[in-house]
Amino acid sequence: MKNKIEKNIVYGLIVILFLNLIMTGSAYYTLQQSLELRKWETHTQEVLLNLEETLSSFRETHSVLRAYILYRDKELIDSYFKNKRIVLEKIQELKEKTTDNPVEQKRLSNIESNLKEKFSYMEDILLIKKYKSLQDYVELYRSPNGFTLSEKIKFLLQEIKDEELRLLNIRKHNSKINMTISVTLLFSGIVLNLSFILLQNWLIYQESQRRLKTEKILEKSNENLKLYSEQLERSNRDLEAFSYSVSHDLRSPIRGILGFSKILLEDHEAELGEDSRRIVNIIIRNSENMGKLIDDLLEYSRLGRREPMFSVVNMKVLVEKVIEEVSNYYPNINAEISVAELPYANADTSLLKQLLFNLISNAFKYSQKKEIPKIEIGSYQNGEETVFFVKDNGAGFDMKYQHKLFNIFQRLHHTDQFEGTGVGLAIVKRVIERHNGRVWGKGNLNEGACFYFTLGVNDRNV
Structure with a gap:
């Protein structure tokens, strides 16, 4: 108009x-x-x-x-x-x-x-x-x-x-x-x-009247949006608090179930029949998975509750530390790992470490079935942005499911193929959001995947 x-x-x-x-x-x-x-x-x-x-x-x-x-x-x-x-x-x-x-x-x-x-x-x-x-x-x-x-x-x-x-x-x-x-x-x-x-x-x-009317509508919409935003933020806080409380309260009974199941299996294995031992092992395995899920949920909730503390991070040193931790977690995977020279970044060190741990551990996990797992970590400049990436030659994924990658509890592979809780990439996304950056993934089924992320404006002047 x-x-x-x-x-x-x-x-x-x-x-x-x-x-x-x-x-x-x-x-x-x-x-x-x-x-x-x-x-x-x-x-x-x-x-x-x-x-x-x-x-x-x-x-x-x-x-x-x-x-x-x-x-x-x-x-x-x-x-x-x-x-x-x-x-x-x-x-x-x-x-x-x-x-x-x-x-x-x-x-x-x-x-x-x-x-x-x-x-x-x-x-x-x-x-x-x-x-x-x-x-x-x-x-x-x-x-x-x-x-x-x-x-x-x-x-x-x-x-x-x-x-x-x-x-x-x-x-x-x-x-x-x-x-x-x-x-x-x-x-x-x-x-x-x-x-x-x-x-x-x-x-x-006429134009001024139309603009005035539009401004009033926009003002009203902004007020409503602000109200809805506040309500949504309050609901998210309540939901996170509830999630944190429930997850925290569930840890003790889950640990109790896991502990008693292990004691039952260790002290009375001879008295238990084969079918009973199978059931106890299922209880132990599911309790361990539930414990991991609760830990991930607690970590996910904590990310939304704390403010990032920015500092200059030596990315290469941090990546090498994370690789060492992940290698200890997957001792049986002998992967070829290539780490390029990485620029310094302005970020929250602990949050960034969590992000790198999740991405690199995923690279280990999904490439473990390859004869020679290959993992590459590097960066490149895209205008004023520094783009970091973690690439592997593992199971990959179908790009038609790309929009589901970073949703919480969303898994593209069955737990029988690869263990996990479906929270890891959701944590990655939340860390990136706390840094005002972007994260996305590309891949092909059975040909590997590559995950990219930026840290927003925080690292441009580093």
């Missing part, structure tokens, strides 16, 4: 970023268009202003001409040529500003040619001296040819003005559309981002 919400947030963020990228690109494109349209609007305004100035200067030439006809003031001639120059300059500027419009270029060329003709006609009035009377000037000024040229020029200028006004309206309209699009994109982006933020906050809120 957590991963799903996190994935949804990430996917949502990717989609939002993608949409923001598209909207940013669109807004940038629209902005560029708006700037371009604004530039063309300014350009159109400049053209219109230029047209007004051209028309104004053209009209001024007529005013100057009329004033000259009335007053014959020579200074008016300079004013005329000044306005003429302005008109022609403005026409040239208009041609430069409308290079993108072939129709207007053609109109301006017509205006320019008509202006030249008109100015030539007007200059005739100003400069030709044969017209002496006012009436002569007036008639020439009002001639149809001069009037037609003026109207034609004004008409062409008006056409250009109308065209520029049309373009200005179009550009203003497009600019307005672009502005609307830009505002819409901006508003959509704000709404989209706010929606994502709200959705994200909602998802985070």
Whole structure:
């Protein structure tokens, strides 16, 4: 659930970023268009202003001409040529500003040619001296040819003005559309981002509520687990105490049965029949087995009751001592024993000795039927762990029963084949647990077995 919400947030963020990228690109494109349209609007305004100035200067030439006809003031001639120059300059500027419009270029060329003709006609009035009377000037000024040229020029200028006004309206309209699009994109982006933020906050809120609920459940489960753990620990302590008490209390009667049975057999063997002697021997053998089992149970119980006392242990020396003890216990087994160089360990010496005694004695016991029993004891590094092992070429075991190896009272071989109580490997496991280590076994039936163990973090810095 957590991963799903996190994935949804990430996917949502990717989609939002993608949409923001598209909207940013669109807004940038629209902005560029708006700037371009604004530039063309300014350009159109400049053209219109230029047209007004051209028309104004053209009209001024007529005013100057009329004033000259009335007053014959020579200074008016300079004013005329000044306005003429302005008109022609403005026409040239208009041609430069409308290079993108072939129709207007053609109109301006017509205006320019008509202006030249008109100015030539007007200059005739100003400069030709044969017209002496006012009436002569007036008639020439009002001639149809001069009037037609003026109207034609004004008409062409008006056409250009109308065209520029049309373009200005179009550009203003497009600019307005672009502005609307830009505002819409901006508003959509704000709404989209706010929606994502709200959705994200909602998802985070849902996740926090889920986690809070899970934490409460876990807290409750931990409390229950702690309670069950305490109950289990208390039950285990009670069970171990009961086991210890029962085992201890059973030792005396078992010893009594064993002792009296031996006395009966020794002192009255002649009086007992063969069947009676067989029964007494069975009682002695079973009493001895029961005594061993009680001793093992007491040892198993003691392991759970005492705290380990860690110290640096010379493993090779300890192994050799244990081999010597086990060899005395099995004097008839002449095994080939190989002990490699072993690293020092940080462990409880007595517990570790018990572990090694059980493993090595098992190696002796289960390989005694081999022609040449072979036992190998060594170690190797597995990362930071030191793994110790005890290997033999004895009876081995079927790996499908591997999970039963370290269970108390669990035996993989019948007592008629190999003696034992089924507690030895359980003691090994408990010793390893007291050292926070691991223990496991591997083997093949009739090909031997190898038992591995580690001592946890205690021996890593030795």
